[in-house]
Amino acid sequence: MTFAIKNRANTSVFIWAIGVFCLNFQAGALAAIPIQQWTQPSGAQVYLVESPAIAMVDVQIEFDAGARRDPAAQAGLASAMTGMLEKGVRANDARTAERICGGLCVDEPALDENALSEAWADLGAQFGAGASADRMFFSLRSLTEPDLLNKAVALAARELAEPAFPDAVWQRERQRLQASIKESYTRPASIVGRAYAQAVYGAHPYGQQVTEETLSRIGVDDMRKLHAASLVPCRARISMVGAVTRAQADAIAERLLSRLPQVPCASLPPMPQVPEVAPLAQAEEKRIPFDSAQAHVLIGQPGYKRADPDYFALTVGNYILGGGGFVSRLTREVREKRGLTYGVYSYFSPGLHAGAFTVGLQTRPDQAPQAVALVRDVLKDFVANGPTEAELKDAKDNLIGGFALRIDSNRKLLDNISGIAWNRLPLDYxxxxTQQVDKVTVADIKAAFARKLQPEKMVTVILGAAP
Structure with missing residues (x-):
């Protein structure tokens, strides 16, 4: 299937529509999702799911260069660097042109942020970059019509490898980011979230806070150094979903990384070790005065790593406890029976290190002590006794029945494939x-929660409660 797109305005609308409707799955068609995996000569690892129904491809490239590797004094560096990629690419000099394309691309001019944006709009394609706590990521979405795809891959390779990092633009962006941070100090959710992260993670990089001061210490030279040190092809993990064959996917991955210095990983120093998250030694309660109609409450502790064998027991158990919305135990006890809140939830944030387990709610300031005490009682009971068989059956029915919604678009499927790549999960994950979910028992959940949670040692942060 070939699409001819000539009008730029129509192109953007068209690719948006394709993104909305790409790759719908029926529950009965989920017997197998064949994931192909291989390692390129550069060392880059590629994961592919062929999806020929729509003439489109989604690509994600990831590196171990997330915010947890930011220097504490320069928290926000990884996000700032990736944010600046869209602000322009530099022109090729003769030496660079000879290295990356045999001297055939010397006519590639510099593109400022406006020209780069126009170039992507002309192609009807999208390129983005960002950084989470664990990883730095770059994404490309394009139609697979050969001319459009070739140009999109070429432009993505330039943006990935040859960002301009214009200082004047960074000065402007830094002021904008600092103003946004300053404004966040007036928002209850931001205030309580910062205090909670500091209390749960302590000195661990997961708890580092981006502030006006840390941004002021970041310059474009720091971005260039981080870019050079982090974007190494041999350490890349590339996930791809779309209407491409393995041979085409291999060529796309190779071209995307072709402009980066090709350095063997064996010649590089090992990645610096990031310390593990320390368990909490004792319970802590922090109250933050704030004049608001609702008190904001967060309760929790460090949780578990994504690779933990208890993952499925904890996932199913948390759905029962507070992750299942209106069918969760916390909602039933705190909202429905006592009317103390409109909503209460719990979740785990597993990563390369032990991300937090969190319970959150909002309530009337005068009801905060009662709501907090009740949440603690529900937690203690759940950890001590686990769920009922009826709760477990309902959770399994909901999770298994809703599995198709986790992979009902190319973008969702790509997120799952990149998670498999990043966490080194089995290709048949x-x-x-659904089988793994169905195997979970009440005993499994009770044992997993007892291993991971200590209700008597959790952090509690309350903002805006009555004194």
């Missing part, structure tokens, strides 16, 4: 997901 999605094929066996």
């Amino acid at each position: 999605l094929d066996t997901w």
Whole structure:
């Protein structure tokens, strides 16, 4: 299937529509999602799911260069650097042109942020970059019509490898970011979230806060150094979903990384070790005065790593406890029976290190002590006794029945594939997901929660409660 797109305005609308409707799955068609995996000569690892129904491809490239590797004094560096990629690319000099394309691309001019944006709009394609706590990521979405795809891959390779990092633009962006941070100090959710992260993680990089001061210490030279040190092809993990064959996917991955210095990983120093998250030694309660109609409450502790073998027991258990919305135990006890809140929830944030387990709610300031005490009682009971068989059955029915919604678009499927790549999960992970959920027992959940949670040692942060 070939699409001819000549009008730039129509192109953007068209690719948006394609993104909305790409790759719908029926529950009965989920017997297998074949994931192909291989390692390129550069060392880059590629994961592919062929999806020929729509002439489109989604690509994600990831590196171990997330915010947890930011220097404490320059928290926000990874996000700032990736944010600046869209602000322009530099022109090729003769030496660079000879290295990356045999001297055939010397006519590639510099593109400022406006020209770069126009170039992507002309192609009807999208390129983005960002950084989470663990990883730095770059994404490309394009139609697979050969001319459009070739140009999109070429432009993405330039933006990935040859950002301009214009200082004047960074000065402007830094002021904008600092103003945004300053404004966040007036928002209850931001205030309580910062205090909670500091209390749960302590000195661990997961708890580092981006502030006006840390941004002021970041310059474009720091971005260039981080870019050079982090974007190494041999350490890349590339996930791809779309209407491409393995041979085409291999060529796309190679071209995307072709402009980066090709350095063997064996010649590089090992990645610096990031310390593990320390368990909490004792319970802590922090109250933050704030004049608001609602008190904001967060309760929790460090949780578990994504690779933990208790993952499925904890996932199913948390759905029962507070992750299942109106069918969760916390909602039933705190909202429905006592009317102390409109909503209460719990979740785990597993990563390369032990991300937080969190319970959150909002309530009337005068009701905060009662709501907090009740949440603590529900937690203690759940950890001590686990769920009922009826709760477990309902949770399994909901999770298994809703599995198709986790992979009903190319973008969602790509997120799952990149998670498999990043966490080194088995290639049949999605094929066996519902089986793994169905195997979980009440005893499994009780044992997993007892291993991971200590209700008597959790952090509690309350903002805006009555004194």
